[in-house]
Amino acid sequence: MMLFHQAPFRRTPHTMPLNSSTMSNAAESLTVDDVRHVARLARLAMAEDRLPVMRDSLVAILGHIAQLQAVDTRDLEPMAQPLPMRNRLRADEPGKTMSTAELLANAPKTEGDFIAVPKVLGGDSA
């Protein structure tokens, strides 16, 4: 049994053009290598023959999204969510909790009270 948590994304030098002030250019210049890089960031195994297909659909969507460039957004505060919300804290009191058995019931594989994972060698591939 080994314990691990999802490794944080390692900063990797990326191949995408850094000058992104023009979205439509960025979208059109999206390469298969870029798509491979994004798939790695997204932790999605993607066969080589699917990369160009994914690229084409991303280019089409990003090409449409480029219309956001035409909107004047000067001095506008970004709005991450629609309501003015405050951080809400609850009293730090013990409450009901779920049993270990309930929490482990959905695990693909268990050993005793642990979630079992296959033995993996090596480090972060990203």
Add this chain to the structure above:
Amino acid sequence: MKGDLVDIRDKIARRETTARAVVQSTLDRIASEDRALNSFHEVLAETALAAADHVDAGIAAGRNIGELAGVPIAVKDNIATRVGRTTCSSRMLENYRSPFDATAVERLERAGAIIIGKTNMDEFAMGSSCETCAWGAVRNPWDTGRIPGGSSGGSAVAVAANLCAAALGSDTGGSIRQPAALCGVVGLKPSYGRISRHGLVAFGSSLDQIGPITHSVRDAALLYRVMAGDDPLDSTCAPEAVDDPLPLLEQPIKGLRIGIPAQYRKGNSPAVDAALARATESFRTIGATLVDVDLPLTDVGISTYYVIAPAEASSNLARFDGIRYGHRASGNFADVNALLSASRAEGFGAEVQRRIMLGTYVLSAGYYDAYYRRALQVRRLIKNEFDAAFAHCDAILGPTAPTAAFPIGGVTDPLSMYLCDVYTVNTNIAGICGISLPAGFDESTGTRLPIGIQLQAPAFADARLLQIAHAFERAHGGREHPA
């Protein structure tokens, strides 16, 4: 089982029928009708019949049995229930069983409602047609060769085909309202924060909202009242008191102002334009004041939405790693990331992968400002635009979708599919409330295909929205039933 939820409830309460008889006839209807429709992924017959017996025993003993006692309600499969599975119509969660009930479900059950089953949807609520459902396409009961809309298509079909008294859906960019429109039933997206999302599998956390799909506005108002209100288990739930819509429903809307944006009359099918014109006339007839309002950013909504929603989805769906729950790829892997990546590639369908890719891209270094930050700025402009419009009107009227239901397989290009949601995404972007109401039919193809109109109202004006919707429903006539 015909009639709306309130009718069924009243018949049970008056002992004209029993909860068991209602549930059994519902199960029988599902068994005979749903093979052609595929609206349910799982029917919870055993627990539903046991719950019905509990309700009937309560009535026999003269106990207070709750305002939804005995009514069978279907639940979209991205809303957690302790009984049955919660799959999000995805291989990723094919065998997932929630150890808890969603707060919305718990409140329905506390009021005596009976969960009859879990409904099919676009995988992880990503789609407008229910064609991305891992358990097969859902079919429109008005024409089984056509899509029911999505993503809450199974819930809309179950209501339209009388396979339940009402259903729960979720709406991130129109996923309650658009299928309700295409199936000819009522669909309410409450204001952001009004109904707890505890137990709703997260898609776009700043957009998601649970809401009812029903036979009538009165049913939607009742379910809204039962479910709405603060929840300690959802810190994004609004603490403000909930206005009870039921006492308002019968009040006349004479003098209320209905805003009509010119931008909502572009690019619709002729039948949708005609339905909108009739709806406008209905409002004039019942004494509403019609005013022109301007929403020039309507067209930019899809672009804004398809940055924000995938960005949030790529983050929310990062939790599906095949380790603690969900699909895990089998085999030997060189490292942890290979295991994660293979599990996710096998578990997620093509559209979900596309959205994760899009979201990851717009959040990645070098693009965050150009896409995500900019979309959040445009979001503020869209919100400001609605605020300005609502200074002149109580609700905004328009179509729910630009066309009636299209044939299954009829739209294959993702972008064309996204554009179907042009009238619904901005409601979520701004956090306001919206409702789709049956408003006639497109008969140009030889079959009757339902058309919906949408009303939108300011955040937390849900009760007023339902009042206006009810007045329209009364003037226009209630929903019709497919043959």
